[in-house]
Amino acid sequence: MAGLKYMSGFGNEFASEDPRCPGALPEGQNNPQVCPYGLYAEQVSGSAFTCPRSTNKRSWLYRILPSVRHKPFTPMSCGDLTENWNEVEPDPNQLRWKPFNIPKSSEKKVDFISGLHTVCGAGDSKSRNGIVIHMYTCNTSMTDRCFQDADGDLLIVPQQGEILITTEFGKMMVEPNEICVIQQGMRFSVDVFGETRGYILEVFGAHFELPDLGPIGANGLANPRDFQTPVAWYEDRTVATGYTIVNKYQGKLFSCQQDFSPFNVVAWHGNYTPFKYNLENFMAINCVAFDHADPSIFTVLTAKSTRPGVAIADFVIFPPRWGVADHTFRPPYYHRNCMSEFMGLIKGHYEAKEEGFQPGGASLHSIMTPHGPDVDCFEKNSTALLKPERVSEGTMAFMFESSFSMAVTKWGLDTCHRLDKNYYKCWEALKSHFNPNWKPSSK
The missing domain is CATH 2.60.120.10 (Jelly Rolls)
Structure with missing residues (x-):
């Protein structure tokens, strides 16, 4: 099996040829009158021809027969x-x-x-x-x-x-x-x-x-x-x-x-x-003082919309990392969002819902639908001793976040027979801790 090579920089120009056919990449031009080894030249364009150079996507493939046949x-x-x-x-x-x-x-x-x-x-x-x-x-x-x-x-x-x-x-x-x-x-x-x-x-x-x-x-x-x-x-x-x-x-x-x-592509070059x-190579950036940072700091890839700062979709992960913030409720906060949040779990136990949310399953929190830690997570972390600790060890959860308001299919709601109809119950035992006579503790 042929191997892989590292990109020298995301989005740059790359070139490769099968070592069985050295010199298969044409020199000096993309579409010579006769390609080496009698190959056909074929371009795959992932952007309009006239896109700015920084966003122009295309690759040239040199193949035994063209895909048009x-x-x-x-x-x-x-x-x-x-x-x-x-x-x-x-x-x-x-x-x-x-x-x-x-x-x-x-x-x-x-x-x-x-x-x-x-x-x-x-x-x-x-x-x-x-x-x-x-x-x-x-x-x-x-x-x-x-x-x-x-x-x-x-x-x-x-x-x-x-x-x-x-x-x-x-x-x-x-x-x-x-x-x-x-x-x-x-x-x-x-x-x-x-x-x-x-x-x-x-x-x-x-x-x-x-x-x-x-x-x-x-x-x-x-x-x-x-x-x-x-x-x-x-x-x-x-x-x-x-x-x-x-x-x-x-x-x-x-x-x-x-x-x-x-x-049947013997050689190729391009940036598409x-x-x-x-x-595991993701370098997590996290809070080291107080409060819980927004999940956008864990974005791996984004597909941008035409509105600055608003994505068609972000791919966000929650990898193993250190939690060190003081005077802070460390798990994700309760939240309503103008984005749709679809979460999946590759392995382990997600910190905000250690029970019920399982590897190979998923959750969807739609636009402006409230969500957050379950009862056990809230109670445990409200009284936890705040010392530096490893978070999500052995776990990899991720989120597909989108500015679109997503509709669920009939398969997702019915045919797959995997919908957890008791999901809402994980918050039902949340109780009021309100005390109108509360006084700040003396230092």
């Missing part, structure tokens, strides 16, 4: 994938899901595409403005078929089971506690090694990028040098029975047939690539 696309079943946000009535309640079920391989073979389920979302892929959150639950590898999302970028968060992702740019092994991003239009297949589950954040109309650091300075959070891109790898393989390309387009699935592998990142 295929039979016509025809509609196929979408399964539990949807962009219909009016399937059910709106629900502003706090929602929590138990770990989503993974189909048993002994009962039914389910690959990555068949195992995609839309939980919630908002916006519209046609107008290029929106967000969708999916779960994937599968037990078998994709065979002679690949997936392409023409609608948006996919941020994949494995929770159970490693996945081997083969892309046009090369291969990436992605394990739980790592993430990868497959950008709009890139073709890929997924191999699994048993029962597998994870989360997907899909965004329309923007690409994921590193957040600005502002007063933090030059270093911190996710550092550019820790992101990795694939090394070029190709297969020159004819598929007599047909290779299937599955294309997600305007929220629907379509498929077409061709007689060769799409992973798939990439992966290990969450």
